[in-house]
Amino acid sequence: xxxxxxxxxxxxxxxxxxxxxxxxxxxxxxxxxxxxxxxxxxxxxxxxxxxxxxxxxxxxxxxxxxxxxxxxxxxxxxxxxxxxxxxxxxxxxxxxxxxxxxxxxxxxxxxxxxxxxxxxxxxxxxxxxxxxxxxxxxxxxxxxxxxxxxxxxxxxxxxxxxxxxxxxxxxxxxxxxxxxxxxxxxxxxxxxxxxxxxxxxxxxxxxxxxxxxxxxxxxxxxxxxxxxxxxxxxxxxxxxxxxxxxxxxxxxxxxxxxxxxxxxxxxxxxxxxxxxxxxxxxxxxxxxxxxxxxxxxxxxxxxxxxxxxxxxxxxxxxxxxxxxxxxxxxxxxxxxxxxxxxxxxxxxxxxx
Numbered sequence: 001x002x003x004x005x006x007x008x009x010x011x012x013x014x015x016x017x018x019x020x021x022x023x024x025x026x027x028x029x030x031x032x033x034x035x036x037x038x039x040x041x042x043x044x045x046x047x048x049x050x051x052x053x054x055x056x057x058x059x060x061x062x063x064x065x066x067x068x069x070x071x072x073x074x075x076x077x078x079x080x081x082x083x084x085x086x087x088x089x090x091x092x093x094x095x096x097x098x099x100x101x102x103x104x105x106x107x108x109x110x111x112x113x114x115x116x117x118x119x120x121x122x123x124x125x126x127x128x129x130x131x132x133x134x135x136x137x138x139x140x141x142x143x144x145x146x147x148x149x150x151x152x153x154x155x156x157x158x159x160x161x162x163x164x165x166x167x168x169x170x171x172x173x174x175x176x177x178x179x180x181x182x183x184x185x186x187x188x189x190x191x192x193x194x195x196x197x198x199x200x201x202x203x204x205x206x207x208x209x210x211x212x213x214x215x216x217x218x219x220x221x222x223x224x225x226x227x228x229x230x231x232x233x234x235x236x237x238x239x240x241x242x243x244x245x246x247x248x249x250x251x252x253x254x255x256x257x258x259x260x261x262x263x264x265x266x267x268x269x270x271x272x273x274x275x276x277x278x279x280x281x282x283x284x285x286x287x288x289x290x291x292x293x294x295x296x297x298x299x300x301x302x303x304x305x306x307x308x309x310x311x312x313x314x315x316x317x318x319x320x321x322x323x324x325x326x327x328x329x330x331x332x333x334x335x336x337x338x339x340x341x342x343x344x345x346x347x348x349x350x351x352x
Contacts, residue, residue, distance in 0.1 A: 028054045028182070029091070033098065042098040043083055050090035057182045058092035064139065064181040065094075076340075077133035078126055080150070080179045099177055100154030104146035107230060110169045113161065114230035117300055122174045122338055123149070124224045124307075125331050129340045130178045131220065132322035135213045138187040141178070142195040144219035146226055148180045187212070199232050203246060203253065204316050206239050207261035214316035217325070221311025228304065229293060240265050241283065244273045246314075248287040254314055303330040 020042075023031040029049045035042055048058040065082040075081050083095040101109070103123060115123065127149060134141055141148075156169040185191060193208055195201070195215065202218035205211050225233045233249070236242045243265055247253060258266040265272060274280050290312070294305050307330045310320035320328070 044096045046094045048092040061182040064184040078130040080177045100151035103149045112230040113168045120227045128325045143183040214319045244283045
C-alpha cells in the first residue's frame with residue numbers, strides 16, 4: 001500500500017483556493033486540478049462520492065494501480081501514475097500526475113475534425129503497447145474509450161484545412177497515457193456479465209458469452225476508427241440495434257455465437273431484426289460496410305483498415321491479439337523515436 005499523503009488532505013480541504021479547476025465530473029464524483037503547497041506540484045485529484053459501490057470501485061482501482069506500479073515503477077508502459085491516495089471522511093481520493101485533454105475532448109473541441117493518419121498511427125500504437133502490458137499481467141481494462149486516453153500535453157498549433165476551408169487545431173505532441181482503472185479486472189477475479197461503455201462493447205459481452213482480454217481489443221478497434229474519422233462507429237443505446245449495426249458493418253454474426261447465446265436477439269440462429277422498421281432504416285442509412293469508410297485508397301489506409309477489421313473479428317478466439325497487432329504492417333512505419341520497449345523486448349515478443 002502507498003502511504004497516505006497528509007499534506008494533500010490539508011491542501012485540498014483547508015485551502016480550497018488551491019483547487020485550481022474542475023477537470024471533470026461523473027457518476028463516481030469529480031476530478032479537480034490541485035497544487036501541492038509544499039512542492040508546487042500540479043496534480044489531478046479524483047474525489048469519489050461517499051457511496052459504497054463507488055468506494056469499492058476506487059479501492060479496486062487503487063489495487064490495480066499499485067500492481068501496475070510494482071511491475072512498471074518508471075511508467076514505461078504508459079499507464080497514468082498514481083502519486084498517492086487517502087480516505088477523507090469516507091471520500092476516497094486518488095492523486096494522479098497532471099496530464100492534458102483526453103483524445104475525445106480534443107476531438108470535440110476541434111469540431112470532431114479527425115486526427116491525421118500519422119497521429120492515428122502513433123496514438124493507436126501506444127494504446128496497443130500499454131494495454132498489451134496489462135494483458136501480459138493478467139489484467140483486462142474493460143473500459144477503453146477515447147475519454148480514457150489522455151494526451152501528456154494537449155498544446156496545439158492552428159493549421160489551415162483545405163477541405164473544411166478553415167483553420168483547425170493540430171495537437172503538437174501525440175504522447176498519451178491510459179487512465180481509469182476502476183473497472184480493470186484480473187483474470188482470477190469475478191467477471192461481471194456486462195462491461196465496457198456501450199459504443200465500445202464487444203459482441204461476446206452483449207451476447208453474454210463470457211469475456212476476457214479480447215474484449216479490450218474490440219474496444220481498441222472502435223477507438224482507432226473514431227480517431228481516424230471523428231465519428232463513433234456504433235452510435236446506439238440498444239443491444240438489438242447494436243447487433244444490427246455490427247451485421248451491416250462487419251457481416252453476419254457467426255451462427256456458433258448466435259446459437260450459444262441465451263439472449264433473445266436471435267431466431268433460429270439469425271438476428272431477429274426488422275430491416276423495414278424505422279430503426280431498420282436508420283441502421284441502413286447510417287451504417288455501411290467497414291471498407292466503405294476508407295477515405296483514401298493507398299497502402300497506409302488499406303493497412304489501417306485491415307488492422308481495424310482484425311480487431312473487430314466477432315469470435316474473440318480468432319480476434320487479433322495485441323502482441324500480433326504491434327507486429328501488424330500498419331505499425332512497421334512507426335518512426336524509431338516513437339518505438340517503445342527495448343529491442344530485446346521486441347524480439348522476445350516476436351518469439352512467443
